[in-house]
Amino acid sequence: MLEKKQLWLTALAGVVAAFFIAKGEKVTQFFAGWVTVLGAFSVSEWGVIGGLMLGLASFILTWVYKHKNHEVLKAKVASGEPLEALLDEDDR
Template sequence: MLEKKQLWLTALAGVVAAFFIAKGEKVTQFFAGWVTVLGAFSVSEWGVIGGLFLGLASFILTWVYKHKNHEVLKSKVASGVPLETLLEEDDR
């Protein structure tokens, strides 16, 4: 059983090595580019970038769900549900 695992691991290592030999320059350039981008900013700058991203994501999610809620409320008003009932449901 152990010999089969070693054979598979050796074959996998051979495939990975062949990939890096064939595409090594492009893979190296790709990772070098990302490391350069990551190294271009300090930790505090990454915190600001992350905060901006999370703020934008929060804004978009809130807008989408409020829009869906307003559409549901419009359809309920159009179907004749009393406004007091809708306001009580919306407050919960």
């Protein structure tokens, strides 16, 4: 089993090396640019950036699902379902 993994990893390394050789300078420039961006900030700054991104994602997801929930409730109210049943269902 270990020999198969080593063979697979060797083949993968060969493919990656061939890709870098074929693409050459552009791939190197791409990775160099990303390493520069990553190195421009400290760990605490990356934490702040990550927190802001997660907060924004949480806000958007909450808004989307609350909007969908309100649309479903509007449709049920329009169809004439009892209001108490809708409130009990929404609390669950």
